[in-house]
Amino acid sequence: MNEIKCECGHVNPFGTILCESCGKSLSGTEEWKPSDMRYEGSARRSQTYNRTIVDKIWNFFSSVKVAIWLLVITLIVSAAGTILPQKMYIPPSVSPETFYGENYGWFGKVYYALGLHELYSQWWYMLLLASIGVSLCICSLDRAVPLYRALKSQGVRRHESFLKRQRLFGVTKGENLEEAVVKLKENLLKKRYRIREEGNAILAEKGRFSRWGPYVNHVGLIIFLFGAMLRFFPGMYVDEVLAIKEGERKEIPGTGGKYFLENKQFIHEVYDKNEHEAFAAALEKKGQIDKNFQTDVVLYKRSGDTVPGGEVKLKKEKEESIRVNEPLKFDDYALYQMDFRPILTGMSFLLIDKETDEELGEVRIDLDNPESRYDLGNGYAVEILDYFPDFDLNEEGLPVTRSKAPHNPAFVFEMKAPDRPDGEISFVAVQQTMEPYGNNKYKMQFSGIETKNVSVLTVRKDLTLWIFALGGLVFLVGLALGSYWNHRRIWIQKREQEIWLAAHTNKNWFGFKRELKAVLAGTGINEPQDRHETKGESR
Amino acid sequence: MKKKRLLIRASVLTILAASVIMTIYANLAEGGRSGPETGDKAPDFILTDQNGQRHRLSEYKGQGVLVNFWATYCEPCKEEMPLLEEQYRKYKNEGVHILAVNIGETDVVLNRFLERHELSFPVLNDRNQEVVDAFGVNPLPATFLIDKEGTITGIHEGPILNEKMAAEMMEKIKP
Amino acid sequence: MIELSENLLMIAFIVYLAAIPFFGGAIRQKNISKGKKSLKSWVTVAMIMTVAGFAAHLGYFITRWLAAGFAPVSNLFEFITFFGWCIVAAFILIFYLYKTPALGLAVMPVVVILLAYAGMFSGDITPLIPPLQTHWLQIHVITTALGQAILAISFASALILLIKKVDQTKRNISNICLEAILFFIISVIGFIFVTVAFNALDYSASFQRTNQFGAKETIEYKMPPVIGPNEGKLTAGQFEPILEAPAIIDAKKLNTVIWSFSAGIILYILMRIILRKRIGAALKPLTGGINEELVDEISYRSVLIGFPIFTLGALVFGMIWAQIAWSRFWGWDPKEVWALITWLFYAAFLHLRLSRGWHGERSAWLAVIGFGIIMFNLVAVNLVIKGLHSYAGL
Structure with a gap:
C-alpha cells in the first residue's frame, strides 16, 4: 500500500496516473496520451488491487469492457426472441409444443427446445439483465469515488508537463501580458466560467456537474431494475383478466373479494362513411374501421364480511365508462378495456305439431340458467331432461358437454301435450334434431338466439410503478446532464514574457474551440493549437 | 484499510447476489399455485347444498373436512364420486366431512346429475366461482384436506385413484 | 385541403x-x-x-x-x-x-x-x-x-x-462493407423503381392457400411471383412461380424483397460499369x-x-x-x-x-x-x- 507523494506535495493513492493536485504524470512516461484525462488519471481501485476472490469478482464487474460485452450479448439474445412470436402472442388454445413444430418446422422445434419461445422470462435471461445491474452498481461505485476525489482536490497550479500534454495547448510570448490576462478573465466571466487563482496560475472551469451525468443516469437505471425486481414479490403486482357479460355483476378478481363490477352495456362503434370527408378514401378501401370499444360499468365495494360465496352487501362506488386508453381507476387498481366477443346467452324454440304446422307456444331458454320446465298453457309443456351447454359426443358416441360455457348448446326435451301426457323425447342441438324413440307428433323448432357481448377487461394493480417512474426520471436527468452540458477547463500560467494556456473539454471540441476563440479575441493571447490537427489524424 | 476495503466489497457483492437470487427464485416460484398452499389456513366460505342447507367451512372447526372441487363434464371427477361416497359413510361419525363443490354449473345440469347418482354428502354449487378463485383451483378435480384447526394439510390436484388413496386422505384429517 | x-x-x-x-x-x-x-x-x-x-x-x-x-x-x-x-x-x-x-x-x-x-x-x-x-x-x-x-x-x-x-487502393473488408451499405441504399431505390414500374403496368396475380390456423386466404401479388406462397394455388395472373416459399416465410414480402434486390443489383452493376x-x-x-x-x-x-x-x-x-x-x-x-x-x-x-x-x-x-x-x-x-x-x- 504505497501512497505516492508528488513533487508538489500532494499525497496520491496507489495507482494514480496523474497527480490529483498538479496533474504531473506519476507513471514516469512523458508521452502525450489523450485517454489519461478520462477519469482525471485517478486511481481506479479495482485495477490496482487484485488479491482475493472478492477482488477478482469485483474487478470483473467493474470493467467497462465486461459491461459492453453484457450489453452486446443482451442485445443479440433479445433479438433472437423476436424471430418467432413469443408464447404470449400465439393463440392460447394451441399447445406451444406442437405450435412451433407444426408452423415453423425444425427451426420451430429448436426454438422451442432452447426456450426462446418465452425467452424474456427465462432465468438465464434474467441473470443477464441482473449482471448488467451488478455491473452498473460496481462500475459506478468504482469510478465515481476516485473521480470525485480528483475533481475535488484538483489544484489551480498544474505541473508543466500536465499543461503540455493537453490536446489544446499554446504559448504566447510578448509584452503587456498583465493586461491581456485581465481582459481574458473578464471574457471568461462573461462566458460563465468560475475562476480560481493561485499565484501566477489561473483555472477557469465550467459545467463540472456534467461529469456526474453518467453516474446519475446509472443510478436511475439501478432504481429502474430495482423496481423490476420488486414486481416478483407478492402483493406488489396483480394481473388478472375479468370477462364480464352485459348485464352481469361479478367479483373483480385479484381484489380479494372487495370489489364487484357490473357491466351495464358494451358499445362497439365503427366509423361512418359520411362522418368525415377526409376518411372517405380509406373507408372505401378498408371497409370497416373500429371507432370505439367501451364498457359502461358500475363499480361496487363490498361492505361487511368478505366470505366467498357468502351474502354480498354492496355499496355503489362509481358509475363510469371504460374505453381503450381510458382505464377505470380505483384504490390501487385499474381496469383496462382489452377485448370483447359476442356470446350466445339465449335460445328460443317453437313447439310445433308436425302434421298441422300449428305453433303451440314458444320456449325461451336462458342458457346460463335454464328452467327445468316451461308451461305453455292449454296442457302443453316442455321439460328439459338434459342440457349440454358445450355439446359433443364422447368416445362411446354418447352426448356430453365439454365445458359449462354455452358454446354449442344441446337439449333433451320432453314435450308434453294433452294427447301425449307421457311426453315425447327429442334431442335438439344446433342444426340437428334426433328422435331417439321413433316418430314424434311434435317437434321443437329453433326460432331464434340472443347474444350478448362479453367484455374482456384486464385487472391491474402495480405498486412498483412509481419506482419505475422515479428511475426513468433520474435516468433522463442524468443523461441530459451528461449529454447537453460539457465540462470545460482552461489553465493559464503567467511566466516571464510568456503565457501558457492549456484547455480541456470532455466532449464537443469544436464548440469549445469556438468559445476559446471568442474568449481570447482582443486579448492578444494566441489560440492554442489542437494537437489532433498538428499531429496528423492517424489514431 | 485493506481489510475495510475487502469488507465493503464483500458486503456489496453479497447484497447484489442475494437480491438477484431472490428475484430469480421468486420468478421461478411464480409459476406455481395462485391460491393457498399446504400449511396455510383454508379460506372460509359459505355455500348452499342440494337440499338448500347453508354450509360454512369455519363452522366445521374441530372436525376434518375434505373439500372436493368438481364438474359434471369432468370424467375423473365423476369416477371418484363413488369412492368419496363410500368414505363419507365410513368416516361421517368419526368427525370427517366431505364437501363437494361444483364449479358453478346450471341447476338443470346439476340436478339431473344428482338424480342419477346417489350422493349423501353435501354438494355445493359455487355459482359465481368465488370459492374456486379463493382456493386457486385450476385443473379438475382438486381435493383439499383441511384438519380440525382449519389448516390445509394436503392439496391433491388430479383424480383420487382408488379406495386406499381415499381412505388415507380421510385418515389424515381425522381429528 | x-x-x-x-x-x-x-x-x-x-x-x-x-x-x-x-x-x-x-x-x-x-x-x-x-x-x-x-x-x-x-x-x-x-x-x-x-x-x-x-x-x-x-x-x-x-x-x-x-x-x-x-x-x-x-x-x-x-x-x-x-x-x-x-x-x-x-x-x-x-x-x-x-x-x-x-x-x-x-x-x-x-x-x-x-x-x-x-x-x-x-x-x-x-x-x-x-x-x-x-x-x-x-x-x-x-x-x-x-x-x-x-x-x-x-x-x-x-x-x-x-x-x-x-x-x-485494393480490395479489403472495409471497402467491401462500405459497398454493401451503398448497395442497400441502391436497393431501396430499386424497390421504388420496381414498385412504380409494376404499378404503372397494373400487374396483379393472386393465390389461394390455407394458413396455419386452417383459414383460407387469398394473397394478391403486385409483382410477378418469383417465389410463391407455401402450398398456394395460382388463381389469376400469367406466371407460375419458380419457387415455393416455406410456410414460415411470408412469400409475398420475400418476393418483393427479391425484386428490390434484383433491381438493386442491376442498378449497382450499371453504376460500376459506368464508373469503372x-x-x-x-x-x-x-x-x-x-x-x-x-x-x-x-x-x-x-x-x-x-x-x-x-x-x-x-x-x-x-x-x-x-x-x-x-x-x-x-x-x-x-x-x-x-x-x-x-x-x-x-x-x-x-x-x-x-x-x-x-x-x-x-x-x-x-x-x-x-x-x-x-x-x-x-x-x-x-x-x-x-x-x-x-x-x-x-
Missing part, C-alpha cells in the same frame, strides 16, 4: 431533390479553393432550397393535420414522411452549428429516398382506431421520430467519414476537403443529442402510453424489443467511445450499424414480424 397537402409534399420532394446538385457544387468548389465569394453562393442556394423544401414539408404536415383532425403520424406513410421532415430539421440544426455542406450531400439523398419510399404505402388519411385515440400517439411518435432523425444525421456524417477514410471502379472509390474524391475530426465530432455529437431524445420518446413515452392503453408498460412486443435493442446498441456505442477510446473510423462503423437497426425496426419489424405495433403497418 388534402390536395393542397399532397401538393406541398410533392413540392418539398422536388425541392430536396433539386438541392442535391447544389450541395455537390458547394463541396466541389470548396475543394478547389477556399474562401472565394462565389463558392459561398452554392452553399447559400443549397440551404435556401433546403429551408424552402422544409417549409413546404411543414405545410404538408400542418394542412394534413387540419384535414384529418389529428397529427399525421398514425400510419407508415405518415410516419416516414414525418421522419424525413425531422431529418431535415436535424440537418438544419447541425448545419447551423457546424456549417458543413458535405453533410447535406449525404442527408438530402437519404431524405429523398425516404420520401419516395413513403410514397409506396397508402397515403389515405385513415381514421384512428381506439388504441390510437390519445395525445400520447403524437407525443410518443413525434419525439421518437425526432430522436431517430438526429441519429440519422450521425449515420450520414459517419458515412462521409467512411467514404473519406476507407482505403480504396467501386462506388465508394468514385465518391471518395468528393470528400477530399472535408475535415475528418469535424465529421467524427458531428457523428458523435448527434448521438449525444439524439440518444436522450430517442430514450425519452421511444422508451419513456412509449412505456407511459403502453401502461395507459395496454395496462402494462412493457410487453416484449417485437417493436418494443427492437427499440430496446437500439437503445442498448447506442449505449454500447457511447461506452466504447467514452471508455475504450473508439474514435474515427471504428465509431463511424458503429453509427452506421445503429442506423441500420433503426431502419430494420422501421421497415422489417413493421412489415415482417407481426406484433401489437403492426396496426401502424399498412
Whole structure:
C-alpha cells in the first residue's frame, strides 16, 4: 500500500496516473496520451488491487469492457426472441409444443427446445439483465469515488508537463501580458466560467456537474431494475383478466373479494362513411374501421364480511365508462378495456305439431340458467331432461358437454301435450334434431338466439410503478446532464514574457474551440493549437 | 484499510447476489399455485347444498373436512364420486366431512346429475366461482384436506385413484 | 385541403431533390479553393432550397393535420414522411452549428429516398382506431421520430467519414462493407423503381392457400411471383412461380424483397460499369476537403443529442402510453424489443467511445450499424414480424 507523494506535495493513492493536485504524470512516461484525462488519471481501485476472490469478482464487474460485452450479448439474445412470436402472442388454445413444430418446422422445434419461445422470462435471461445491474452498481461505485476525489482536490497550479500534454495547448510570448490576462478573465466571466487563482496560475472551469451525468443516469437505471425486481414479490403486482357479460355483476378478481363490477352495456362503434370527408378514401378501401370499444360499468365495494360465496352487501362506488386508453381507476387498481366477443346467452324454440304446422307456444331458454320446465298453457309443456351447454359426443358416441360455457348448446326435451301426457323425447342441438324413440307428433323448432357481448377487461394493480417512474426520471436527468452540458477547463500560467494556456473539454471540441476563440479575441493571447490537427489524424 | 476495503466489497457483492437470487427464485416460484398452499389456513366460505342447507367451512372447526372441487363434464371427477361416497359413510361419525363443490354449473345440469347418482354428502354449487378463485383451483378435480384447526394439510390436484388413496386422505384429517 | 397537402409534399420532394446538385457544387468548389465569394453562393442556394423544401414539408404536415383532425403520424406513410421532415430539421440544426455542406450531400439523398419510399404505402388519411385515440400517439411518435432523425444525421456524417477514410487502393473488408451499405441504399431505390414500374403496368396475380390456423386466404401479388406462397394455388395472373416459399416465410414480402434486390443489383452493376471502379472509390474524391475530426465530432455529437431524445420518446413515452392503453408498460412486443435493442446498441456505442477510446473510423462503423437497426425496426419489424405495433403497418 504505497501512497505516492508528488513533487508538489500532494499525497496520491496507489495507482494514480496523474497527480490529483498538479496533474504531473506519476507513471514516469512523458508521452502525450489523450485517454489519461478520462477519469482525471485517478486511481481506479479495482485495477490496482487484485488479491482475493472478492477482488477478482469485483474487478470483473467493474470493467467497462465486461459491461459492453453484457450489453452486446443482451442485445443479440433479445433479438433472437423476436424471430418467432413469443408464447404470449400465439393463440392460447394451441399447445406451444406442437405450435412451433407444426408452423415453423425444425427451426420451430429448436426454438422451442432452447426456450426462446418465452425467452424474456427465462432465468438465464434474467441473470443477464441482473449482471448488467451488478455491473452498473460496481462500475459506478468504482469510478465515481476516485473521480470525485480528483475533481475535488484538483489544484489551480498544474505541473508543466500536465499543461503540455493537453490536446489544446499554446504559448504566447510578448509584452503587456498583465493586461491581456485581465481582459481574458473578464471574457471568461462573461462566458460563465468560475475562476480560481493561485499565484501566477489561473483555472477557469465550467459545467463540472456534467461529469456526474453518467453516474446519475446509472443510478436511475439501478432504481429502474430495482423496481423490476420488486414486481416478483407478492402483493406488489396483480394481473388478472375479468370477462364480464352485459348485464352481469361479478367479483373483480385479484381484489380479494372487495370489489364487484357490473357491466351495464358494451358499445362497439365503427366509423361512418359520411362522418368525415377526409376518411372517405380509406373507408372505401378498408371497409370497416373500429371507432370505439367501451364498457359502461358500475363499480361496487363490498361492505361487511368478505366470505366467498357468502351474502354480498354492496355499496355503489362509481358509475363510469371504460374505453381503450381510458382505464377505470380505483384504490390501487385499474381496469383496462382489452377485448370483447359476442356470446350466445339465449335460445328460443317453437313447439310445433308436425302434421298441422300449428305453433303451440314458444320456449325461451336462458342458457346460463335454464328452467327445468316451461308451461305453455292449454296442457302443453316442455321439460328439459338434459342440457349440454358445450355439446359433443364422447368416445362411446354418447352426448356430453365439454365445458359449462354455452358454446354449442344441446337439449333433451320432453314435450308434453294433452294427447301425449307421457311426453315425447327429442334431442335438439344446433342444426340437428334426433328422435331417439321413433316418430314424434311434435317437434321443437329453433326460432331464434340472443347474444350478448362479453367484455374482456384486464385487472391491474402495480405498486412498483412509481419506482419505475422515479428511475426513468433520474435516468433522463442524468443523461441530459451528461449529454447537453460539457465540462470545460482552461489553465493559464503567467511566466516571464510568456503565457501558457492549456484547455480541456470532455466532449464537443469544436464548440469549445469556438468559445476559446471568442474568449481570447482582443486579448492578444494566441489560440492554442489542437494537437489532433498538428499531429496528423492517424489514431 | 485493506481489510475495510475487502469488507465493503464483500458486503456489496453479497447484497447484489442475494437480491438477484431472490428475484430469480421468486420468478421461478411464480409459476406455481395462485391460491393457498399446504400449511396455510383454508379460506372460509359459505355455500348452499342440494337440499338448500347453508354450509360454512369455519363452522366445521374441530372436525376434518375434505373439500372436493368438481364438474359434471369432468370424467375423473365423476369416477371418484363413488369412492368419496363410500368414505363419507365410513368416516361421517368419526368427525370427517366431505364437501363437494361444483364449479358453478346450471341447476338443470346439476340436478339431473344428482338424480342419477346417489350422493349423501353435501354438494355445493359455487355459482359465481368465488370459492374456486379463493382456493386457486385450476385443473379438475382438486381435493383439499383441511384438519380440525382449519389448516390445509394436503392439496391433491388430479383424480383420487382408488379406495386406499381415499381412505388415507380421510385418515389424515381425522381429528 | 388534402390536395393542397399532397401538393406541398410533392413540392418539398422536388425541392430536396433539386438541392442535391447544389450541395455537390458547394463541396466541389470548396475543394478547389477556399474562401472565394462565389463558392459561398452554392452553399447559400443549397440551404435556401433546403429551408424552402422544409417549409413546404411543414405545410404538408400542418394542412394534413387540419384535414384529418389529428397529427399525421398514425400510419407508415405518415410516419416516414414525418421522419424525413425531422431529418431535415436535424440537418438544419447541425448545419447551423457546424456549417458543413458535405453533410447535406449525404442527408438530402437519404431524405429523398425516404420520401419516395413513403410514397409506396397508402397515403389515405385513415381514421384512428381506439388504441390510437390519445395525445400520447403524437407525443410518443413525434419525439421518437425526432430522436431517430438526429441519429440519422450521425449515420450520414459517419458515412462521409467512411467514404473519406476507407482505403480504396485494393480490395479489403472495409471497402467491401462500405459497398454493401451503398448497395442497400441502391436497393431501396430499386424497390421504388420496381414498385412504380409494376404499378404503372397494373400487374396483379393472386393465390389461394390455407394458413396455419386452417383459414383460407387469398394473397394478391403486385409483382410477378418469383417465389410463391407455401402450398398456394395460382388463381389469376400469367406466371407460375419458380419457387415455393416455406410456410414460415411470408412469400409475398420475400418476393418483393427479391425484386428490390434484383433491381438493386442491376442498378449497382450499371453504376460500376459506368464508373469503372467501386462506388465508394468514385465518391471518395468528393470528400477530399472535408475535415475528418469535424465529421467524427458531428457523428458523435448527434448521438449525444439524439440518444436522450430517442430514450425519452421511444422508451419513456412509449412505456407511459403502453401502461395507459395496454395496462402494462412493457410487453416484449417485437417493436418494443427492437427499440430496446437500439437503445442498448447506442449505449454500447457511447461506452466504447467514452471508455475504450473508439474514435474515427471504428465509431463511424458503429453509427452506421445503429442506423441500420433503426431502419430494420422501421421497415422489417413493421412489415415482417407481426406484433401489437403492426396496426401502424399498412
